[in-house]
Amino acid sequence: MGLVVQKYGGSSVADAEGIKRVAKRIVEAKKNGHQVVVVVSAMGDTTDELIDLAGQVSPFPAGREFDMLLTAGERISMALLAMAIKNLGHEAQSFTGSQAGVITDSVHGKARIIDVTPGRIQQSVDAGNIAIVAGFQGVSQDSKDITTLGRGGSDTTAVALAAALNAEVCEIYTDVDGVFTADPRVVKKARKIDWISFEDMLELASSGSKVLLHRCVEYARRYNIPIHVRSSFSGLKGTWVSNEPQGGQPMEQAIISGVAHDTSEAKVTVVGVPDKPGEAATIFRAVADAEVNIDMVVQNVSAASTGLTDISFTLPKAEGRRAVEALERTRDRVGFESLRYDDQIAKISLVGAGMKTNPGVTAAFFEALSNAGVNIELISTSEIRISVVTRADDVNDAVRAVHSAFGLDSDSDEAVVYGGTGR
Amino acid sequence: MGLVVQKYGGSSVADAEGIKRVAKRIVEAKKNGHQVVVVVSAMGDTTDELIDLAGQVSPFPAGREFDMLLTAGERISMALLAMAIKNLGHEAQSFTGSQAGVITDSVHGKARIIDVTPGRIQQSVDAGNIAIVAGFQGVSQDSKDITTLGRGGSDTTAVALAAALNAEVCEIYTDVDGVFTADPRVVKKARKIDWISFEDMLELASSGSKVLLHRCVEYARRYNIPIHVRSSFSGLKGTWVSNEPQGGQPMEQAIISGVAHDTSEAKVTVVGVPDKPGEAATIFRAVADAEVNIDMVVQNVSAASTGLTDISFTLPKAEGRRAVEALERTRDRVGFESLRYDDQIAKISLVGAGMKTNPGVTAAFFEALSNAGVNIELISTSEIRISVVTRADDVNDAVRAVHSAFGLDSDSDEAVVYGGTGR
Known part of the structure; x- marks a missing residue:
């Protein structure tokens, strides 16, 4: 021992x-x-x-x-x-x-x-x-x-x-009893995850899951220290976070680990940015110099008629004022038209290493949101994560719809088939 | 500076x-x-x-x-x-x-x-x-x-x-504003002392004055660090404790620094101890081994008819039980008759380096107590201190009487003349 x-x-x-x-x-x-x-x-x-x-x-x-x-x-x-x-x-x-x-x-x-x-x-x-x-x-x-x-x-x-x-x-x-497939306060049918890889846990942590912070998981991954998250009240087995499943755990990783959501961010849109080299760099240098941590970034396709484009990004609400003030100071230099600040947004993320090799995950994700009547404002993806920004009011419906669509509900038989091809 | x-x-x-x-x-x-x-x-x-x-x-x-x-x-x-x-x-x-x-x-x-x-x-x-x-x-x-x-x-x-x-x-x-000539809660006319020597302060501290502890004064005396005890509330000048009076202080030390009292001690009397060499040593070795700190010790003159004597000592009340139990275990070896434990006592001490060279201080002390109707049970002296043990009920009367008799009251003219010769 x-x-x-x-x-x-x-x-x-x-x-x-x-x-x-x-x-x-x-x-x-x-x-x-x-x-x-x-x-x-x-x-x-x-x-x-x-x-x-x-x-x-x-x-x-x-x-x-x-x-x-x-x-x-x-x-x-x-x-x-x-x-x-x-x-x-x-x-x-x-x-x-x-x-x-x-x-x-x-x-x-x-x-x-x-x-x-x-x-x-x-x-x-x-x-x-x-x-x-x-x-x-x-x-x-x-x-x-x-x-x-x-x-x-x-x-x-x-x-x-x-x-x-x-x-x-x-x-x-x-x-709490461990890491769940979604926040149990939002999704009644959320399931405790028995094992999750460091990579998926990192994505969940940076997507709004509060059980473990990114920093701690990153440290554990670097030194390959298995983490066992569990309740000090219940005595139940909790969630193992590690490179390889622990003894007694299924060796095959689930396609999707879970759905995370985050309502702590706001969205800034820089409207009417001249579409020429260096403008985006100027904007993000100003934001970085104000020590603002940005998360998702999206640039619209430039309208051919005007030569102008919009740039949107998300950031912690607490840093919103700092970012907007910094951007205002670049307005003359960049020549953008206006700034929009919106703190009534939510981010919903689907995380799972399995999505790399399973075609149709993205399509199924969007379909689930569409069926729930949730409008998508921004999209961002990584190898093992898809995130969208929606209205804050829609967050609970969106999380439940996605959780259910990917067979994560506790009463589901987990046999989910994805339509379409490619991601 | x-x-x-x-x-x-x-x-x-x-x-x-x-x-x-x-x-x-x-x-x-x-x-x-x-x-x-x-x-x-x-x-x-x-x-x-x-x-x-x-x-x-x-x-x-x-x-x-x-x-x-x-x-x-x-x-x-x-x-x-x-x-x-x-x-x-x-x-x-x-x-x-x-x-x-x-x-x-x-x-x-x-x-x-x-x-x-x-x-x-x-x-x-x-x-x-x-x-x-x-x-x-x-x-x-x-x-x-x-x-x-x-x-x-x-x-x-x-x-x-x-x-x-x-x-x-x-x-x-x-x-509090400093060190007083007596506890101001007992003696309304107690005066703040402007300067006191390390030696007198040490005697006051070991005689029941609570403002400074013996340990701290002893450390200051060893390294000759002047202490200034003062109030954090009033901003007044307090009491200097040092080898020599500080600037502005009178260079002549008062005969008597103050009156201290202590009601935290108890008295143990070992009754009927055979008056032969080694008995007292056995008794105090037993007490010391029980890690009891004794203060005053008095042995009566042996009665010629019986060859027996009584030994009394004082000690902190908190250590009373330990001392009595340790002594009971020596009873057969020492052959004493009985043990008396009395925690209704008080110790009153008069402190002042001046008493070394001023005859009659002891007599005046005892006269003051006698005039106040206070009975003395034990007496102990050092070069610059006289202590007596009285009934606990008498302590306030005793302290006030002594304080007044030695001209320490704040409305006194301080001109006290001692009768008698010698200490």
Whole structure:
């Protein structure tokens, strides 16, 4: 039996009862003969309470001090978890990110992990302890200041430690049973996925699935660390994310892994752009310089009569104002006619490596949307994904229609035949 | 202008308003041209809340994890304080005990400082920052584990940093105006002491005065760091504790510094001890092995008729049970008749280096108690202190009577003449 890294989120350790429940589960893994390293987030609302406190003393808290403040949250949860484990008769030691060797760059609030040197963790587990590590935090290589990793930071800590410790698996415990074929709040018949490849999971994560963040899956893929996403409440087997299906899983990958949707984006359309070389470059340079992350990009075919074209792209709503202001400043240089900003859109994505070799997936996707009366505004594709932008109001109908059309509903027999040829 | 270390206790930073008020005071010191290092305790009730959380997950929290948990408290207050200072337009950086170079032994919960290596703090203040340091915590030399310093730990952190940084003064900010000639809650006419020697302060601290703990004063005396105890609320000048009176202070020390009282002790009497060599040694070895800290010890003159004597000593109430149990186990060996345990006692102490050279202080002390109708049960003296044990019910009357008799009352003219000869 090898080493297992388990990660528990804030909702799993929201109070003393939660901590005791999690402690029991950790001890079970230890009893099963594993070496166990646990990564834990701050308890429930702790982080929000600390952010609120910071707001009370300063409207613009400095990054270094904000990180120092927030990391108190995991310090509390990890120490309590170690106590709860020891109370069950097993040895446990807690470690800060710094003590665990999580070395980062110096970008406070969203530091990247540069290196992991888990010597103290390895020593601790080799001595028979369960090691508890604070998620979400590290120490900067240059200044030795405390840093936080930003969104999904604790999951990333867990995967990074799993890689550095050569773990068998990184178990991500959460408040849902795993990754589903669609958001179960939207699609009642959504099914839990038993196994999904890193590639499909990456596409789902960047298409709006919230269970695992892109960053963590990317890290796991790079170091080939199998992730097991599961519930800390139910004890059920969850979803394996890995290169190859795990023991007992079907070896043949489903054609379609799932349907993701995202209502966090807005659409910007630059209307009446002169259709000559360099205009698009000027536009996207301006957007990039404003540090806006764009997602889908579509350029209309130029109207021959006017020599003008429209360029549309999607971006996070939170970055909309910044993008529009940056574009306004290029208006004279580019000579476009107008800007349109639309935040009432949704993106629906169909993900599955199987679509590469199965003709007709695209056609079936569009047919399903059409039958549901959903209009398509933008289209973008990758090898294993098709995404469309629709009206925000249509998102639930669209997701349900597509989920059903591809035989993903839990009462479906999965035998879906695609018409047409080619993708 | 040199370097100043300021220490703020939990009641001074109990909420966001308190933190902002303290930030202003710190910035004033900086504006006056000082390099400023600040030691801060956890906010108000934070430590109690964390202790409560620990109790919810484990009845016997392990020392290492308990220290990890508690140190989250200062992490929060120091980060918030740094933010509040930066919000006033001054640069500030917060540092954990470990980052500040507070090296301790490995005794979790009451670690002793072994060394202070404040290289990062010196760098930070040399670069123009105000450095904020977490009080009460350090890192163990051997295992690199986080430790806490126990009672009075933040004051000790401040004095230790002041010594290591060669500070001009260590300012201890608290919720009272300084050290008083008696507890102002008991003696309405108690006066604030402007200056007191390390020696007198040490005696007051070990006699029940709560403003400064013995440990912190002892550290300051060893490294000759002047302490200025003052209120973080009033802005008044407080009490200087040092070898020599500070500028503007009267150079002649008062005969008597103050009256301290202590109701936290109990009295154990071993009745009917055979008066032969070695019996007392056996008794106190048993008590010492039970890790009981004894204070006053008195042995009666042996009664010639019986060859038996009584031995009484005082000790912290919390250690009473341990002491009595340890003594019961020696009963057969020592052959004493019985044990008496009495926790309804008080200790009243008169402290002042001046009493060494002023005859009649002891007599005047006993006369004051006698006039107040207070009975004396035990007496113990040092060069600069007389202590008596009385009934707990008599403590307030006794303290007031002595305070008044030695001209310490705020409406007194201080001209006290002692009758009698010798001490």
